[in-house]
Amino acid sequence: MASSDRRDRREFLKATAGAVALTAMGKAVPAIAQSKTIVFNDSGGASAEAGKVAFGDPFEAQTGVKVKITAPAQVAKLKAMVQARNVEWDVAELVSQEHRLAIREGLIQKLDKTVVDVSHLTPDSHDDYSVVFGFYSTAMGYNRQKTGDGKRPKNWQEFWDAKAFPGRRALRNHPVDNLEFALLADGVPADKIYPIDLDRAFKSLDRIKQHVAVWWKDGAQPAQMLLDGEVDFTSGWHGRFFALAMAGEKRIGVEWTGGMLKRSWVGVPVGAPNPKEAMQLIALMVQPKNSAKYAEGISYICGDPRAYDYLPDKVKEWVVTNPSIKSRMVLADEDWWLENAERAQQRWNDWIAS
Amino acid sequence: MAAPAVIFLAGLFVLPVGQFLLGSLFDPAFTLKHYERLAESRAFLVVIENTVRISATVTLASLLLGYPVAFRITTFNPRLAALTLLALVLSVWISLLVRNYAWMVLLGREGLLSAGLLRFGLIDQKQSFLYNEFAVILAMTHVLLPFMVIPIVAAMRSIDPSLIRAAEGMGARPLAVLRRVVFPLSLPGAATGCVLVFILALGFFVTPAIIGGRGQIMVAMLIEGEVNEQLNWGYAAAYATTLLVLTLAIFAVFHRRFGMQRLWGGATK
Amino acid sequence: MGRCHKVSHVQPVYRSFGYGGLSAILDLSTVLALLFLLAPVVIVIVISFSADSYLQFPPSGFSVRWYANFFVGDPTWVHAARKSFVVATSTAIIATVLGTLVAIPLARGGLRGHSMIEALLLSPLIISPMITAVALYGFFAGVGLIKSIFALILGHSILALPYAVMNVSVSAKALDPRLEQAAMGLGARPVYVFRRVTIPLLAPGIIAGAFFAFLASFDEVVIALFLSGLDPTLQKRMWDDIRLEINPTVAAASTVLVAVSLVAFSAAILLQRFLARRIAVSAARDDS
Numbered sequence: 001m002a003s004s005d006r007r008d009r010r011e012f013l014k015a016t017a018g019a020v021a022l023t024a025m026g027k028a029v030p031a032i033a034q035s036k037t038i039v040f041n042d043s044g045g046a047s048a049e050a051g052k053v054a055f056g057d058p059f060e061a062q063t064g065v066k067v068k069i070t071a072p073a074q075v076a077k078l079k080a081m082v083q084a085r086n087v088e089w090d091v092a093e094l095v096s097q098e099h100r101l102a103i104r105e106g107l108i109q110k111l112d113k114t115v116v117d118v119s120h121l122t123p124d125s126h127d128d129y130s131v132v133f134g135f136y137s138t139a140m141g142y143n144r145q146k147t148g149d150g151k152r153p154k155n156w157q158e159f160w161d162a163k164a165f166p167g168r169r170a171l172r173n174h175p176v177d178n179l180e181f182a183l184l185a186d187g188v189p190a191d192k193i194y195p196i197d198l199d200r201a202f203k204s205l206d207r208i209k210q211h212v213a214v215w216w217k218d219g220a221q222p223a224q225m226l227l228d229g230e231v232d233f234t235s236g237w238h239g240r241f242f243a244l245a246m247a248g249e250k251r252i253g254v255e256w257t258g259g260m261l262k263r264s265w266v267g268v269p270v271g272a273p274n275p276k277e278a279m280q281l282i283a284l285m286v287q288p289k290n291s292a293k294y295a296e297g298i299s300y301i302c303g304d305p306r307a308y309d310y311l312p313d314k315v316k317e318w319v320v321t322n323p324s325i326k327s328r329m330v331l332a333d334e335d336w337w338l339e340n341a342e343r344a345q346q347r348w349n350d351w352i353a354s
Numbered sequence: 355m356a357a358p359a360v361i362f363l364a365g366l367f368v369l370p371v372g373q374f375l376l377g378s379l380f381d382p383a384f385t386l387k388h389y390e391r392l393a394e395s396r397a398f399l400v401v402i403e404n405t406v407r408i409s410a411t412v413t414l415a416s417l418l419l420g421y422p423v424a425f426r427i428t429t430f431n432p433r434l435a436a437l438t439l440l441a442l443v444l445s446v447w448i449s450l451l452v453r454n455y456a457w458m459v460l461l462g463r464e465g466l467l468s469a470g471l472l473r474f475g476l477i478d479q480k481q482s483f484l485y486n487e488f489a490v491i492l493a494m495t496h497v498l499l500p501f502m503v504i505p506i507v508a509a510m511r512s513i514d515p516s517l518i519r520a521a522e523g524m525g526a527r528p529l530a531v532l533r534r535v536v537f538p539l540s541l542p543g544a545a546t547g548c549v550l551v552f553i554l555a556l557g558f559f560v561t562p563a564i565i566g567g568r569g570q571i572m573v574a575m576l577i578e579g580e581v582n583e584q585l586n587w588g589y590a591a592a593y594a595t596t597l598l599v600l601t602l603a604i605f606a607v608f609h610r611r612f613g614m615q616r617l618w619g620g621a622t623k
Numbered sequence: 624m625g626r627c628h629k630v631s632h633v634q635p636v637y638r639s640f641g642y643g644g645l646s647a648i649l650d651l652s653t654v655l656a657l658l659f660l661l662a663p664v665v666i667v668i669v670i671s672f673s674a675d676s677y678l679q680f681p682p683s684g685f686s687v688r689w690y691a692n693f694f695v696g697d698p699t700w701v702h703a704a705r706k707s708f709v710v711a712t713s714t715a716i717i718a719t720v721l722g723t724l725v726a727i728p729l730a731r732g733g734l735r736g737h738s739m740i741e742a743l744l745l746s747p748l749i750i751s752p753m754i755t756a757v758a759l760y761g762f763f764a765g766v767g768l769i770k771s772i773f774a775l776i777l778g779h780s781i782l783a784l785p786y787a788v789m790n791v792s793v794s795a796k797a798l799d800p801r802l803e804q805a806a807m808g809l810g811a812r813p814v815y816v817f818r819r820v821t822i823p824l825l826a827p828g829i830i831a832g833a834f835f836a837f838l839a840s841f842d843e844v845v846i847a848l849f850l851s852g853l854d855p856t857l858q859k860r861m862w863d864d865i866r867l868e869i870n871p872t873v874a875a876a877s878t879v880l881v882a883v884s885l886v887a888f889s890a891a892i893l894l895q896r897f898l899a900r901r902i903a904v905s906a907a908r909d910d911s
Contacts, residue, residue, distance in 0.1 A: 086769055086770065218865070374761055452861075557750070559751070614745065
């Protein structure tokens with residue numbers, strides 16, 4: 001009676017203890033066997049995949065240090081980490097004006113220029129704290145199958161004209177880029193956009209509000225919506241369109257006119273666990289060959305003109321440093337957004353909810 | 355014996371939440387600026403409206419669908435009842451992301467609903483049912499339906515059989531028994547279900563974030579935006595406090611009338 | 624205690640309807656409700672076998688490439704699944720232990736601050752998970768634990784605790800105190816009584832509680848968004864993918880999730896049956 005119960009129970013307890021111990025060991029073993037790993041925080045998705053091939057793997061081959069890529073890029077999280085003195089990232093992607101914010105708030109360290117070679121980079125693609133590793137853009141995407149060339153908007157004025165160019169539209173649920181598009185649609189010349197006249201921009205947005213079927217939030221949405229027919233024209237980060245086009249998806253077309261030319265930067269956070277290796281990784285990211293490889297994955301490239309020459313022709317058609325594309329775009333003013341982002345966001349929130 | 359759980363919750367839950375919410379008033383010194391800004395914010399008013407409206411609609415939809423289902427379940431034989439209830443309970447644990455992914459497929463322009471309605475001539479071209487109130491209500495009801503059904507079943511099951519027998523013995527017809535005995539006695543269960551569904555709906559984030567449009571922005575989304583994008587913890591805490599006050603107010607009213615023990619799903623006595 | 628009666632007493636009322644509008648409505652709504660609840664799961668499972676690389680229903684062809692991507696192609700998925708599993712198991716243990724310890728005195732009644740404790744136990748469910756997530760994020764960041772897996776485990780345990788308590792309560796309320804009194808009357812010490820009488824009798828509730836606690840953690844999204852640290856859980860990975868990618872690997876991951884839930888459920892049921900049989904056997908074998 002009691003003894004057999006006790007035996008059964010002991011067996012059960014032993015088995016459980018064994019299982020728990022195994023699980024714990026299973027987690028410990030990899031930690032012991034691992035070589036050094038640094039963390040690169042990036043926007044994720046296609047960017048992370050391209051980054052692994054272009055930066056992560058070569059870096060590991062060269063230095064033996066593994067690169068772990070995490071997502072998404074959020075300056076808010078960076079600030080929280082730096083303030084708590086508990087920084088998880090060694091290299092942080094900083095998108096557009098967020099990189100200015102990071103510098104102003106003292107969140108990233110000065111670049112080690114002895115390690116990172118900035119001599120070949122164009123002046124608009126580096127500063128004392130960070131380098132551009134990806135020139136990207138917000139451009140207009142459309143579904144080629146549904147709209148022949150004549151029936152699609154070729155600039156933002158036409159996008160705003162729902163009567164002449166019927167079709168379901170999408171825009172991002174965010175003031176960034178939309179304010180500029182609104183002004184372009186209202187006839188403001190590209191060189192007069194900044195400083196942005198908020199009243200004028202929102203009045204222009206009022207005209208398009210009812211015609212926007214979807215206000216997208218996530219990087220993957222624009223392309224997905226074009227493919228499944230949810231919308232016919234949309235703004236979007238062109239790298240996502242590019243990735244699909246390279247994968248053989250012929251239905252997505254991109255209109256570059258009036259697109260916003262933007263920059264994605266990398267820097268080393270203050271208090272990063274492995275600043276030395278972090279600088280080395282950044283140095284690699286602006287090497288022409290590596291940058292070109294990254295561009296082959298997502299069409300975003302660094303500011304070294306030499307990188308452009310390494311690109312296959314079909315990729316050249318998608319890279320925004322291509323002169324024929326760059327000339328049609330508007331360079332986003334990171335300083336204006338640094339000063340006005342909160343005000344614009346507040347106004348946007350009020351506008352979008354009503 | 356109850357101490358460990360209490361200490362655990364007090365230290366790791368009440369404390370952090372309290373700390374966070376206090377951040378709306380102390381940033382770091384005492385200030386009313388967040389609440390002042392909240393009071394002036396047009397967006398916030400609209401979002402509160404959205405949140406309450408959507409939660410109320412979901413509650414109503416769950417009630418309309420859930421009440422007959424609950425009744426039917428109580429008339430099943432024990433085995434079938436147990437099986438159905440199990441299916442209901444298990445469906446609670448289908449991840450929100452799995453569900454929303456499915457809705458994106460079903461409700462999109464090229465999706466099943468669109469194709470089906472087209473086939474039956476109810477619409478004349480393919481249409482998208484995503485990113486609007488319909489999608490959000492549908493998806494949230496889908497999640498919260500079991501929370502309506504189970505309390506009603508519990509209440510119906512605890513109706514004293516002798517009451518029914520007495521009514522029948524006095525010559526009441528089945529419909530009358532239903533109307534005058536079963537229905538009134540099931541009302542506390544229905545009330546429990548409604549309160550549960552409403553309160554849970556108020557705090558929703560994932561569903562409106564993924565398949566809602568700009569008219570479906572809910573308070574939890576504002577909190578997330580404020581923390582992740584604006585870095586404004588104090589303002590986020592103001593949003594959170596308002597949501598919490600609303601939730602607790604409803605909960606308090608319910609507790610006064612029915613007692614919170616009813617919320618312990620099914621184990622009512 | 625008359626549980627069968629509680630079900631069938633309504634039946635005579637219903638049965639005497641025969642056919643007719645009301646019974647048709649009832650049956651229709653029940654079937655509709657069940658279809659409604661199950662349809663999305665079926666859809667996702669179908670999509671997971673789709674040959675298309677984006678969301679299209681019905682799929683143009685079938686393939687297992689997304690499962691290949693999940694299990695082999697992209698190692699981050701399996702890592703995420705493993706992390707979810709570890710977190711959920713730990714959560715189940717913590718929530719069940721704490722939950723059992725509090726459910727017993729709560730069910731017996733007479734506990735000081737009874738309603739306060741009940742309110743406290745309910746609060747993680749009532750408060751929006753977003754508030755809990757953000758508050759915990761701030762809290763753990765402040766104490767420097769944000770990188771550790773414990774932050775997530777503790778966060779999930781908070782959420783899982785009410786479910787554990789609810790399930791153990793059901794068993795605890797049905798527990799006849801005379802059984803324990805009898806054992807003590809025969810000279811057994813309280814600890815022994817607890818171990819050999821109380822816990823085994825509560826076993827079905829404890830197992831159910833552990834099961835729900837496990838699922839509460841495994842399927843949790845919002846807290847995981849904030850406390851996952853560098854390694855995402857399966858839910859966080861799926862969330863990132865839905866936002867950043869568009870291929871149906873998410874569908875394959877979802878199907879795996881559903882499969883895991885079913886396995887956990889079967890394990891819980893089997894364990895309940897096994898223990899019930901063992902208790903019956905040892906009770907039969909008991910001499911005194």
